[in-house]
Structures are given as C-alpha cells and as structure tokens.
Amino acid sequence: MGRTFGMLLVIGGLLAALVGMSALFYVAAGWMGWGLNSLLNALTGAEGVHRAWVYYGAAIANVLTLMMVVMMISGSLLTVAERKWSALIQNRIGANRILIGGSALGGIPYLAADALKMLTKERVEPTGRTRFLYGLAPVLAFAPVFALFAIIPVGPGIPLAAIVPAAIGIGVPVDPIALQVAAVDAGLLYIFAIASLQVYGTTLAGWSSNNKLALLGGVRASSQMISYEVSLGLSLVGVMMCFRTLRLDEMVVAQGLQVIGPVPALGLLLQPVGFLIFFASAFAETKRAPFDLPEGESEIVGYFVEYSGMKFGMMFLAEFIEIVVLAAVTTAVFLGGWHPIVVSTEWLRAAVSPLWFGAICAATFIAKMIVLMWLQLTIRWLLPRFRYDQIQKLCWKLLLPAALVNVFVTGAALLIADDGNGRIDPGDLRPVAWLGVITFLILAVITAAVGRAPATAHALGHAADAAAPHGAGH
DSSP: OHHHHHHHHHHHHHHHHHHHHHHHHHHHHHHHHHHHHHHHHHHHOOOSOOHHHHHHHHHHHHIIIIIIIIIHHHHHHHHHHHHHHHHHHTTOOOSOSSOBTTBOGGGTHHHHHHHHHHHHSOOOOOTTSOHHHHHHHHHHHHHHHHHHGGGOOOEEEEOGGGTOGGGTTOSSOOOOEEEOSOOOSSTHHHHHHHHTTHHHHHHHHHHHTTOHHHHHHHHHHHHHHHHHHHHHHHHTHHHHHHHTOSOHHHHHHHTTSEEETTEEOOHHHHOHHHHHHHHHHHHHHTTOTTSOTTTOTTSSOOTTTTOOHHHHHHHHHHHHHHHHHHHHHHHHHHSOTTOOSSSOHHHHHHHSOHHHHHHHHHHHHHHHHHHHHHHHHHHHHHSOOOOHHHHHHIIIIIIHHHHHHHHHHHHHHHHHHOOSSSSOOHHHHHHHHHHHHHHHHHHHHHHHHHOOOOOOHHHHHHHHHHHSOTTTTO
C-alpha cells in the first residue's frame, strides 16, 4: 500500500512538473517572439507588430526548449533508463556503481560519465578509410533524426496577449504561439523524406570503414531500413485519408472530434491496423531489438565497428533520439496529440486561462510520449531477436499486404460515408471508427485464443495416464 501511494505521488509530481515546464516553454516562446519584434523594430526603424518576426522569434525559442530540452535530454536520460529498466526486468541491480555522497542518484551520474568517456576516449580510425565519408556518416546518422522533431506539435496555439500583456489590444493579427518549431504543409511527407536520409549514414559508415564485416553490416542495415520504409509509409496513408491533411497539427485538432458518442476520433480508433503496422515498421527502422540484426552481438559485426570516441557516441545517441521521435510521431498521429482525452478539451479551454490550457495540453503530450518510450524499452528487453529472414518475411509477407488491405478498406468506408462537403465531420469518420471497434474486438478474440499457457509436464503426464488402457503395463 505504501509503495502504491509512493508511485502515485511520484506520478502526480511528474505531471505537475511537466505542466510547469510547459508553461515556461510558452512564456519563453511568447517573449522571444515579442523581443525579436522589438529588436528588429529598433534596428530597422519600423513600428508595430510584425507577424513574421513574432513567428520566427517563437520558433527560435521552441528550438531551444523543445529540441534541446525535451528531445535531447529525453534521449540522454533514456541511456540510463534502459539500463535501469532492463535491470528490473532481469531481476538484477544495475547502474549503481557511480556514487555521489554514497548515493547512486538513480544512475543519473552515468550521463556525465558517458559524456566524459565519449569526449576523451582515444580515436582509433582505420588507415584505409575514405576520410570524408567516414567522418560524414555519423552526422548523417544523427542529423535526420534530430530534424524530425521540428514539426512535432507538442502544444496548441494560444494568443500572444495571454503571454505578453503588452500585446493586448494590438490591431495586427498575429499567429497563435504554439509549441511547434515549424508547421509545414508537407507534414508526414517531411517525415518520410528526412527519415529516409538516415540510411545513407548506415551505408556510408560500413562502406567507408574499409572493413568487409562493417560493409556487410551496412548492407544488412540499409536493406532492412529500405524494406520497412515501404510498409511504414503505407501504414500512414489511411490516417491521411481520414483527416484529409498532411499536417500533424491539423491531425491533432481533428482527433478532438467526437465520432461515437463522447469517444474522440483518435487515430488509434480509426486506424488500429495502421497503428500496429506503423509501430512495428518504425521499430524496425530504429534497428533496436528484436530488429537489431545489423548490430547484434550474436550476428555479423555491426556497421560502426570501426568507430570510436564521439563518432560512435553520435550513432549511439541517435538510436535513443529515434525512440523519442517515434514516441512523438505516434502520439501526434494516433493518440490524440495534446488532447487530454480524460476530460473534454473544450471544457478545459473554458475552465482555465489560455496559458494554463496550453501548458496542461503540452504536458499531456509529453506524458503520452513518456509512456510510449517506456513501452519501447519494455519491448526491447522482452522479445528475442529475430532471424534475418524472419525480419524480411514480416515486412514483405505480412506488414506490406496488411497495409495495402487497410488502405483499400479505409478508402471504401470513407467513400461510402462522404457527404461531399469537403470538410472533416463526425459523420464521415463514424463508419471508419466502427471498423476500428470491430478490429479491436477481433484482435481481442485472437489474443485470448492464442494466449493460453501451455500445459505443464506434470499435467501432460496425468493426461497420458488417463488416456492409457486400464491395466496397461501389468
């Protein structure tokens, strides 16, 4: 009872901290936009409020808060969280050898130890390497993953006047201040395009190292990533069709519609099959267990075998940043984004001030991300590694056909329900939502049917005795 109360207290404290942090992010974005506008007015002699200047100022603040704090610190903390969580799963003690004042501090000092080790470790580089490409590969492995977080809508837009009192009553329309670096029209296409660049990092790392085993590891990694990009892209086509947009912020807003009574139009409800295909494909894209064949200890030597020091550190950190990005994209597309879900978004908007409304919604988004990051770590330490032929069969013989069927079924349901007004409304999405409910029921029945525990040897022995003829053996 005491442990349960303690866990609830920690979760409540974490949520409160997330709300406070999100409020500070909004304040930073609003004042940075207002400050940049005032600075450029002073430098150019212009007057008034300029929409573009406020927008760019808020974007600069969001880069510092969302990408450098939320994404980078989360990825760094995951390096310790994976050790601690794997220790809990395997019933062992982990990440406790570095003590400060006699306390392990939850393994957090390992962050400083890892950074110091990566920065000071001697670089050992192969003499036959292709120097430029060898140095470029870690950058191409890290930079695309880093850039993906730029279009994630962490928090909704709120008026600038809710943050900066001096902006009250200005006559110039200003875009709402949102916790999103860039709201690009390309949206999901941007994710596909930038994520596909990472394959160059793994390929060049293996090829430029002048190592046959590294080359083979790079080929295996690139073939796996290219294969799963196909199913990953098709898994999101149904979401695009349902919400009729590519922008992630518009998808989040659309998921606030109520389709079946009070149930919102979550991407998970509308596209349960798409969610499973996307999550599995994205997991394979990150090359983490059970899809870690390109770098598994029991497999062929990995594509980064010739890298050491901070070059290896960039590839290592990119893997954990991918966990954060996958959690963020999944939250935005399938889990309602910043909608609290447990309470009505419109009720919350009317109950609190705009600043605290945005802070609570942004904290909700980050909390969903944390749950998904925990889920990824759990999967990584529960499932055994696949064989390479099983990985390819899963993609081409299961996920890809399922994604194609999902696209056709979703398109047929939307075509039947379309009223031709060109807008997204609950009536258009209701048939797809009911298909999602039926899919959930089918999955539950299948899971219950195949989830029975196998009979123990003792029980099998009794069954054999009962089936034997009476008096056998006498």
